[in-house]
Amino acid sequence: MRRLSSFRHASHFSVRCSLATFAFACALTSCVRGADEQSANSISREVKDIFQRCSGAVVKIHAIDPHGELCGTGFFVDPMGTLYTAYSVGGEAESFTVEFKGKTVPAKQVVADIRSGLAILKIDSATPTLPIGKSEELEVATPVVSIGYPLDLRETPNFGMIAGFDRKYLGNYFSTVHLRANLPTQRGEAGAPLLNFKGEVVGIVVSSLENNSSCYAVPIEAAEKIRNDFVRFGEVRPGWVGIDVAEAAEAVAGSRTQMTNILPDTPAAESGVKPGDILLQVGNKPIRQPEDVIDASFFITAGDVVPITVMRGDQKLTFNVQADDHPIGRKLPMLAAPTHRGMSVNLPSGPDKTP
DSSP: OHHHHHHHHHHHHHHHHHHHHHHHHHHHHHHHHHHHHHHHHHHHHHHHHHHHHHGGGEEEEEEEETTEEEEEEEEEOSTTSEEEEEHHHHTSOEEEEEEETTEEEEEEEEEEETTTTEEEEEESSOOOOOOBOOGGGOOTTOEEEEEEOOTTOOOEEEEEEEEEEEEEETTEEEEEEEEEEOOOOOTTOTTOEEEOTTSOEEEEEEEEETTTTEEEEEEHHHHHHHHHHHHHHSSOOBEEOOEEEEEEEEEETTEEEEEEEEOTTSGGGGTSOOTTOEEEEETTEEOSSTTHHHHHHHTOBTTSEEEEEEEETTEEEEEEEEOEEOSSOOOOSEESSOBOSSEEEEOTTSOOOOO
16 A cells, blocks of 8 residues: 555656646746747837938939839938949939939939949938948848838838858859848849948848849948049049969968969069969958959059068068059959959969959
8 A cells, every 4th residue: 555655646746747847848938939029029129220210311213224214222321412322223324313301302423333333323412321330240140121112112121131241143253242131122122221230331232132032232341442432533443453363272371372473564563572472461351262352352442552461481571562553444243254453363163364
């Protein structure tokens, strides 16, 4: 009887434990669901706050191009009416107007840069502005928001995250790294600002892909380079130093980028750099692999002195090279071969270099 009583007692204890475990699991599931709901609500509030703070500086652009009327999105970057948009909106069109403060006002084209895929317009009015952020601070899965004018609809927020930092797409090289965002876009949203959760612009939407479920954005630093060129010189000034690079057999000081040829009659020819040098840095851009030269080349401005740091044997050397205008005409925003204005890149997966 004692054994039976003990068995019954143990069974009751086991049942109580099972019930307690079940109750704990239910409570835990409820807490997780509650936490998920709180997280979703928090994200929703942040997106709404960004939209309310920033949408006033985002405008709808109307224009006429050779194919007819078109609409796009733009946003103001200074209080004097300067706005960024995509080249597909403001590059080859004319008769620009902007919907601003409930009115339609005329706009003029200031810069059209096919290489980057961007354009700058201006209206004659005092305007709100969006703060400029840093795309370098982004990581994969960083949340981002865009504000655009899809189709014939009002300004619309989109929420997504950074999915990648791409130098090429389907075998074609961009002129500089593009931000790939898992963020839905529709016709009319080209030129929309890509914002971080501080409400700062980190990119400009220039194209959609995968049935409009995601998009590419040009980093804001590329747009600022173009605008700074225009402010300084009245035009965009891509630079050229005249160095060919390729992948080295082994890494030296963290870089596998070797100079293979110094082109004659170029800024680099008399600078002191030599074939065989391992390239470590161009301007403020560190170089680790040959493809890094693509970004570095984009940010070279003709007329500026560019510090170039190399490893030669066991010596780390820096040479100052005054960049010149590139002898080749303007390139398309996506290039079939990895040949860029500042330097030429010979990559194993790409065609031969073109000086």
